[in-house]
Amino acid sequence: MVGEQIIPFVDAAATLGFVVAAGIGIRNYQDTELERTFWASFVLVSVTGALWMGLVTVEWLGISGELMDTLSTSLQAIVLGVFSVGSIGTMAVVADLKESQAETERRRAEAEQARTEAERSKEEAETAREEAETAREEAETLNNHIETKATSFSAVMDHAAEGDFTQRMDPESHNAAMTEIAESFNGMMDEIEATVARIRSFADRVADSSREVTTGAEESQRASEQVSDSIQTISADAEAQSDQLREVAAEMQSLSGTVEEVASSADEVATMSRQAAETGRDGQDAATEAMDEMTAIETKSQETIDEIESLASEIDEIGEIVDVINDIAEQTNMLALNASIEAVRAGEAGDGFGVVADEIKQLAGEVADATDDVETLITEIQTSTDTAVADIREMGDRVASGTETIDVALDSLDEIASKVEESNRSIQEISAATDDQATSTESVAGMIDDVAEKADQVNTESENVSAAAEEQTSSLTQVAQNTRTLSDQADELQHRLSQFDIDETATAGAATAPSRTATADGGSEERTANRDSSGGGR
Amino acid sequence: MEEQTLSTIFETFGAQTTVVLIVALIGLIPVVLYRQKTPRWFVLAYGFLFVAAFATNFENVLLPTALNLTEHFVGNLGAGVAFAIAAYTYRRQNIDTEGTGGEA
Numbered sequence: 001m002v003g004e005q006i007i008p009f010v011d012a013a014a015t016l017g018f019v020v021a022a023g024i025g026i027r028n029y030q031d032t033e034l035e036r037t038f039w040a041s042f043v044l045v046s047v048t049g050a051l052w053m054g055l056v057t058v059e060w061l062g063i064s065g066e067l068m069d070t071l072s073t074s075l076q077a078i079v080l081g082v083f084s085v086g087s088i089g090t091m092a093v094v095a096d097l098k099e100s101q102a103e104t105e106r107r108r109a110e111a112e113q114a115r116t117e118a119e120r121s122k123e124e125a126e127t128a129r130e131e132a133e134t135a136r137e138e139a140e141t142l143n144n145h146i147e148t149k150a151t152s153f154s155a156v157m158d159h160a161a162e163g164d165f166t167q168r169m170d171p172e173s174h175n176a177a178m179t180e181i182a183e184s185f186n187g188m189m190d191e192i193e194a195t196v197a198r199i200r201s202f203a204d205r206v207a208d209s210s211r212e213v214t215t216g217a218e219e220s221q222r223a224s225e226q227v228s229d230s231i232q233t234i235s236a237d238a239e240a241q242s243d244q245l246r247e248v249a250a251e252m253q254s255l256s257g258t259v260e261e262v263a264s265s266a267d268e269v270a271t272m273s274r275q276a277a278e279t280g281r282d283g284q285d286a287a288t289e290a291m292d293e294m295t296a297i298e299t300k301s302q303e304t305i306d307e308i309e310s311l312a313s314e315i316d317e318i319g320e321i322v323d324v325i326n327d328i329a330e331q332t333n334m335l336a337l338n339a340s341i342e343a344v345r346a347g348e349a350g351d352g353f354g355v356v357a358d359e360i361k362q363l364a365g366e367v368a369d370a371t372d373d374v375e376t377l378i379t380e381i382q383t384s385t386d387t388a389v390a391d392i393r394e395m396g397d398r399v400a401s402g403t404e405t406i407d408v409a410l411d412s413l414d415e416i417a418s419k420v421e422e423s424n425r426s427i428q429e430i431s432a433a434t435d436d437q438a439t440s441t442e443s444v445a446g447m448i449d450d451v452a453e454k455a456d457q458v459n460t461e462s463e464n465v466s467a468a469a470e471e472q473t474s475s476l477t478q479v480a481q482n483t484r485t486l487s488d489q490a491d492e493l494q495h496r497l498s499q500f501d502i503d504e505t506a507t508a509g510a511a512t513a514p515s516r517t518a519t520a521d522g523g524s525e526e527r528t529a530n531r532d533s534s535g536g537g538r
Numbered sequence: 539m540e541e542q543t544l545s546t547i548f549e550t551f552g553a554q555t556t557v558v559l560i561v562a563l564i565g566l567i568p569v570v571l572y573r574q575k576t577p578r579w580f581v582l583a584y585g586f587l588f589v590a591a592f593a594t595n596f597e598n599v600l601l602p603t604a605l606n607l608t609e610h611f612v613g614n615l616g617a618g619v620a621f622a623i624a625a626y627t628y629r630r631q632n633i634d635t636e637g638t639g640g641e642a
Binding site for chain 2: 003004007010011013014015016017018020024025027028031032042046049053056069073074077079080083085087088091092
């Protein structure tokens with residue numbers, strides 16, 4: 001195998017590496033002090049490793065044996081053990097020592113640096129001392145001057161503190177700071193003087209305005225009280241009105257009920273009227289029918305009369321016939337009598353004839369009796385017929401009279417029916433009108449309920465307005481009180497401002513001229529007239 | 539029983555190579571403990587030595603050819619080269635810089 005053929009060369013290269021490591025290790029040993037122990041161990045390991053690799057190489061080149069194996073293995077073990085414990089462990093110790101040495105060096109350098117800085121500070125302090133000495137002398141001189149100026153400034157500030165804003169400091173000084181102080185103070189006093197003048201002017205205006213406002217507030221308060229009283233009166237009236245409207249609404253409800261009852265009654269009357277009209281029409285129809293019947297009766301009566309009269313005439317004819325029969329009977333009777341006579345005359349031969357004559361006489365007598373009965377009956381019938389005719393005639397007269405009466409009644413019924421119809425129409429109109437009236441009354445009752453409800457709302461709103469007016473009155477009272485307080489405070493302010501002395505002529509010009517104001521950096525700057533005048537005009 | 543076990547192990551791995559492996563394992567302890575304070579190439583050198591010891595022991599048990607090649611090409615050659623490089627780099631980084639006024 002190719003790899004195994006190259007192994008000797010590889011091992012030889014490894015041997016060379018160990019040899020090189022040993023050489024470098026020897027040089028490192030020479031060039032170092034703290035790490036010599038490590039490098040000694042390292043060189044030992046490297047040499048041992050070179051020997052080990054050399055033996056391995058030789059083995060692979062063909063020179064092998066048990067001794068060689070033992071030696072190479074032992075050397076390998078020595079390399080491993082010495083390197084791990086001796087070299088690596090020593091390297092760790094060396095690393096710790098180097099860290100300690102570096103720490104020590106660092107602290108030494110820091111101490112050296114501190115010493116150097118201390119010497120430098122000492123030199124600076126010495127220089128500063130000398131400068132301070134010089135400055136002290138200068139400061140002493142300046143201090144005297146400043147003390148003098150401060151005394152004068154103090155007096156000025158005392159006067160200014162007492163209220164004399166016309167005081168100013170003398171800016172002439174050897175010291176720029178005192179000059180600046182004097183100028184700044186003078187600028188400040190100018191501003192204060194001008195401000196006080198503006199405040200005084202403003203206070204005057206405020207006092208005047210507050211007095212006017214107080215007067216106005218009091219007037220508003222009185223007016224508000226009047227309004228509140230009026231609103232309370234209105235509220236009371238609205239409540240009374242609401243009560244009255246509620247009563248009216250109740251009355252309207254009652255009236256509506258009554259009208260509805262009237263409408264209901266009108267409807268009933270209309271119904272009855274309608275029924276009466278119908279009844280009248282029915283009566284008119286019945287009367288007409290009665291009239292027709294009466295007419296028919298009259299006609300029939302007349303026919304009956306005619307028939308009866310015809311019957312009477314026939315009865316008269318029957319009477320005549322009866323008379324004839326009576327005559328015949330009498331004559332028969334005479335005959336019979338004659339026959340009897342003859343029979344007697346005839347003797348026995350005439351007995352039969354006499355019998356016949358007797359029967360004929362008897363028969364004639366019966367006939368005569370019968371005719372008498374007939375005449376009696378005819379007489380009675382004539383009497384009855386006459387009576388019937390008279391009655392019928394009377395009935396006919398009565399029928400005629402009744403017809404006339406019915407005719408009159410019919411006319412009256414017609415008129416009644418007409419009137420009833422007319423009354424029915426009127427009653428219907430009244431019923432409709434009553435219904436309309438009931439509807440209208442109900443609508444009015446509803447409207448009155450709405451009005452009553454609105455009146456309650458008005459009453460409630462009036463009460464709210466009254467409460468609001470009272471609150472407003474209270475607020476205006478408070479405002480008036482506050483304005484009086486403000487007016488008092490403005491007067492107080494005027495009084496307090498009057499305690500300050502200012503140059504009126506100078507401040508009058510300052511009111512329109514530019515003024516000096518202090519800035520944040522201690523200097524001052526001019527303000528424009530426009531800004532000033534606008535501030536004073538507020 | 540234990541003697542049989544040991545004899546079996548020695549027959550398999552060889553007594554001396556077993557000792558080498560044991561030494562390599564024990565030697566691993568200080569290398570691991572001081573790895574932060576030890577330059578990297580020194581740690582690698584020991585690693586290559588350990589590979590050689592491991593391959594030497596187990597080439598008789600499995601993958602003989604591969605482990606044999608590993609033992610020589612990686613373990614032995616790597617150890618020799620790593621030793622030389624470690625010494626050289628340490629000199630360049632720590633000793634030569636001291637000479638010029640500062641430690642690396």
